[in-house]
Amino acid sequence: MKFQDFIESGKVRKRNPDIQLAKALAKMSGNNLAILRSMEIIDTNASFMMSAYYDALRQLLEAMAVEKGYKIYSHEAYTYFLKNVLNEDTASIKFDRFRKIRNKINYYGKPVDKETVKSCKGDVIKLVDYLKKKFKPA
Template identity: 60%
Template sequence: MRFQDFIERGTVRKGERDIQLAKSLIKMSENQIKSMQSLGLTDVTASTIMATYYEALREIVEAICAKSGYKVYSHEAFTYFLKELGEDVIAEKFDRFRKIRNGINYYGKQIDKESVKTNKEDIVKIIGSLKSKFLSDV
């Protein structure tokens, strides 16, 4: 599958670059991270923290899409967008985080604290990398 396939199916639309939306998404992502940093990691909060860190990462990828003139209606499409940018390793990690989040949100799966700790550290690094490579001028 390719990012172009999502455009052809209509789950991604090409339009005008939206820098204001990109800025807003960056701010939302930052706020998500800040709010989760103030929440202690426990067995009760682990799933919520993981899902929210994924959302913060998704918002950064969506900001890059908005800056590039894409409106994305499929979380899976973000994986292929990252691959198109040459970010294959990040794309694979993003897809893994997406599947974890889907398990939490749609199937009630729980995640252990240690996995969340490792994943959130990885997500913060990925967010930093993507922001510096693709959003430094926003």
């Protein structure tokens, strides 16, 4: 599958780039991540925290997509946005791993243990920091 397939299916739409929206989304992603970093991961909030870390990452990707002129309606499409548009194969694999964990939580009611979340937390933060360096809206 390729990013173009999502465009053709309507799960991604081309739009005018919106720099102000991109900056606002990136800022919200950073704010959300800052809140998450201040929270302790425990057994009772592990699944929530995993979903929230994923959402902070996805929100940064949404900012990057908006800046490039795309509106993405599919979480899976972000994987191919990373791979085919940003040419970030490794980042796309990591993102897709987080997406699948989040999907198990949100769509199948499968909880995740706090050790998995603690491991993913570090990886999400590293990925966000890496992507922020590439995100330079005008």
